[in-house]
Amino acid sequence: xxxxxxxxxxxxxxxxxxxxxxxxxxxxxxxxxxxxxxxxxxxxxxxxxxxxxxxxxxxxxxxxxxxxxxxxxxxxxxxxxxxxxxxxxxxxxxxxxxxxxxxxxxxxxxxxxxxxxxxxxxxxxxxxxxxxxxxxxxxxxxxxxxxxxxxxxxxxxxxxxxxxxxxxxxxxxxxxxxxxxxxxxxxxxxxxxxxxxxxxxxxxxxxxxxxxxxxxxxxxxxxxxxxxxxxxxxxxxxxxxxxxxxxxxxxxxxxxxxxxxxxxxxxxxxxxxxxxxxxxxxxxxxxxxxxxxxxxxxxxxxxxxxxx
Amino acid sequence: xxxxxxxxxxxxxxxxxxxxxxxxxxxxxxxxxxxxxxxxxxxxxxxxxxxxxxxxxxxxxxxxxxxxxxxxxxxxxxxxxxxxxxxxxxxxxxxxxxxxxxxxxxxxxxxxxxxxxxxxxxxxxxxxxxxxxxxxxxxxxxxxxxxxxxxxxxxxxxxxxxxxxxxxxxxxxxxxxxxxxxxxxxxxxxxxxxxxxxxxxxxxxxxxxxxxxxxxxxxxxxxxxxxxxxxxxxxxxxxxxxxxxxxxxxxxxxxxxxxxxxxxxxxxxxxxxxxxxxxxxxxxxxxxxxxxxxxxxxxxxxxxxxxxxxxxxxxxxxxxxxxxxxxxxxxxxxxxxxxxxxxxxxxxxxxxxx
Numbered sequence: 001x002x003x004x005x006x007x008x009x010x011x012x013x014x015x016x017x018x019x020x021x022x023x024x025x026x027x028x029x030x031x032x033x034x035x036x037x038x039x040x041x042x043x044x045x046x047x048x049x050x051x052x053x054x055x056x057x058x059x060x061x062x063x064x065x066x067x068x069x070x071x072x073x074x075x076x077x078x079x080x081x082x083x084x085x086x087x088x089x090x091x092x093x094x095x096x097x098x099x100x101x102x103x104x105x106x107x108x109x110x111x112x113x114x115x116x117x118x119x120x121x122x123x124x125x126x127x128x129x130x131x132x133x134x135x136x137x138x139x140x141x142x143x144x145x146x147x148x149x150x151x152x153x154x155x156x157x158x159x160x161x162x163x164x165x166x167x168x169x170x171x172x173x174x175x176x177x178x179x180x181x182x183x184x185x186x187x188x189x190x191x192x193x194x195x196x197x198x199x200x201x202x203x204x205x206x207x208x209x210x211x212x213x214x215x216x217x218x219x220x221x222x223x224x225x226x227x228x229x230x231x232x233x234x235x236x237x238x239x240x241x242x243x244x245x246x247x248x249x250x251x252x253x254x255x256x257x258x259x260x261x262x263x264x265x266x267x268x269x270x271x272x273x274x275x276x277x278x279x280x281x282x283x284x285x286x287x288x289x290x291x292x293x294x295x296x297x298x299x300x301x302x303x304x305x306x307x308x
Numbered sequence: 309x310x311x312x313x314x315x316x317x318x319x320x321x322x323x324x325x326x327x328x329x330x331x332x333x334x335x336x337x338x339x340x341x342x343x344x345x346x347x348x349x350x351x352x353x354x355x356x357x358x359x360x361x362x363x364x365x366x367x368x369x370x371x372x373x374x375x376x377x378x379x380x381x382x383x384x385x386x387x388x389x390x391x392x393x394x395x396x397x398x399x400x401x402x403x404x405x406x407x408x409x410x411x412x413x414x415x416x417x418x419x420x421x422x423x424x425x426x427x428x429x430x431x432x433x434x435x436x437x438x439x440x441x442x443x444x445x446x447x448x449x450x451x452x453x454x455x456x457x458x459x460x461x462x463x464x465x466x467x468x469x470x471x472x473x474x475x476x477x478x479x480x481x482x483x484x485x486x487x488x489x490x491x492x493x494x495x496x497x498x499x500x501x502x503x504x505x506x507x508x509x510x511x512x513x514x515x516x517x518x519x520x521x522x523x524x525x526x527x528x529x530x531x532x533x534x535x536x537x538x539x540x541x542x543x544x545x546x547x548x549x550x551x552x553x554x555x556x557x558x559x560x561x562x563x564x565x566x567x568x569x570x571x572x573x574x575x576x577x578x579x580x581x582x583x584x585x586x587x588x589x590x591x592x593x594x595x596x597x598x599x600x601x602x603x604x605x606x607x608x609x610x611x612x613x614x615x616x617x618x619x620x621x622x623x624x625x626x627x628x629x630x631x632x633x634x635x636x637x638x639x640x641x642x643x644x645x646x647x648x649x650x651x652x653x654x655x656x657x658x659x660x661x662x
Binding site: 036076079080084085086087089090091093094095097098099100101102104105108215219220223226227230267269270272273276277279280283284287288306 | 317397399449453454455456458459460462463464466467470471473474477478590593594596597600633635636637638639640641642643645646649650652653656657
């Protein structure tokens with residue numbers, strides 16, 4: 001039981017970077033832009049957060065600058081794809097490759113440096129509830145913020161006028177343009193939001209989850225977040241479920257690795273591969289499921305908008 | 309956003325000169341931007357740029373290293389270009405490279421006690437098959453279940469790297485290797501022959517140069533190449549013409565996987581001569597840039613590959629002589645792709661006054 005609580009607690013923390021980056025990409029894709037650069041934006045967020053936090057001794061400033069770095073990266077992407085109308089797949093890849101290199105370059109002197117991570121914030125009364133309190137209400141403040149953001153994004157997309165416009169832009173940009181909405185402006189804002197969230201997700205990794213910087217430390221989380229959006233069929237609630245599932249897999253594999261029992265004969269590399277294997281399996285399952293039902297992918301996803 | 313200007317799509321296909329001018333502009337823009345970046349970081353700009361782009365060309369050893377790296381990148385990019393032309397996005401060439409390295413090495417280790425001319429061709433074949441088989445996984449998933457090939461091929465990169473880790477730390481580890489994660493050093497017959505005294509120039513560039521005209525013929529002169537191109541321009545047109553989309557996916561992935569796998573075993577045999585956990589500094593990803601910079605054309609890819617290899621070697625010598633971190637090479641490479649994508653705008657659009 002104790003182990004179960006520990007795993008559930010860790011699952012929630014592990015799901016946060018995926019949830020944050022996934023929410024950002026969800027809004028971005030809802031507006032019709034496919035940004036494959038999450039990995040690069042996350043890495044830039046992660047390294048910026050760490051460097052700023054170490055130098056300024058302020059975690060808050062670290063988070064702020066990470067969000068700024070993520071936004072700046074996404075601004076490059078927005079400029080390329082929305083102003084210069086470049087291919088979104090190629091530009092997103094460029095952003096990821098660039099982010100991997102630049103973050104390694106910036107963070108070189110900071111590899112292995114120690115940092116006091118963000119402390120947990122126990123919500124009074126609620127955290128004292130047995131079991132639920134320990135699993136849900138004894139986290140750091142970013143966890144609560146992430147769940148707040150989750151509800152905010154859900155509300156924004158499905159219960160606000162602007163959210164409707166964003167979705168309409170993703171479904172049919174010509175129609176949205178005819179209606180008098182500025183497709184480019186809406187998409188730029190959506191892309192910038194994606195960058196913000198990816199930056200925050202990266203900062204969570206280096207300031208809270210494992211308060212360290214090492215090259216390429218996102219370990220494919222940005223790509224998994226992309227897969228999660230597909231898995232979620234572009235719906236926020238299913239994104240949360242997916243993020244929790246992946247958090248669970250990545251935590252369980254850690255526990256399995258340290259297991260001394262009958263599983264010790266299994267190579268640890270197999271466990272490390274589990275999140276990636278799960279991603280593939282999940283993608284297959286969801287593709288089969290979506291083939292039967294109507295496709296929920298935004299119709300104009302990835303298409304260049306040419307005003308006539 | 310554009311007050312008195314308006315962007316119009318040009319309706320013409322790029323000419324031969326456009327295809328040279330465009331990457332040229334991109335490289336120039338990249339040099340300017342990286343120059344500004346270096347100034348801001350307080351590095352001596354001209355010295356750094358000289359070390360990166362000129363000094364590797366001034367001595368035979370470095371030059372041969374550039375040629376070796378370039379040939380690896382060119383082989384992978386040739387395969388990628390075939391797929392990209394057909395709008396098939398294989399992003400996992402890195403994984404196929406690793407699997408090719410593993411599969412080829414297995415042959416080398418199996419024949420460790422033997423000598424013979426047949427070992428090298430078997431290794432190359434095995435490497436190509438290993439890469440192709442790994443690439444067939446996303447192709448199969450795409451065709452059977454309509455799974456996004458970008459994500460699956462990418463996830464397989466991480467899995468291939470874990471497999472390589474497992475093999476080098478586990479079953480294939482050299483028992484006399486002081487517990488280092490590495491296999492035994494390959495036997496003489498399993499190492500690509502060197503061509504030039506005093507350098508590590510081996511037969512990889514020769515084979516690469518043989519592959520270039522083959523790929524050129526495939527994509528420009530063959531019916532298959534025509535089908536691939538049509539599928540890339542318009543899926544609807546390809547379907548109307550009766551071209552099988554699934555066939556395009558299979559061919560793109562298998563060809564690219566085989567090329568990447570061959571590159572993998574070539575790098576392992578000629579450059580490292582044993583299997584270690586780090587056989588690639590991201591060749592599979594850099595090759596994506598090479599393919600685009602070469603405008604998806606085999607001849608363009610040769611030049612692009614050479615330039616990217618120059619950055620790799622330049623980064624190494626900049627680290628030694630100027631103390632710059634190697635990762636600045638990746639920054640430059642990413643910048644190249646950015647600038648290229650940006651300058652394509654000039655080709656496809658024109659800005660007019662309202």
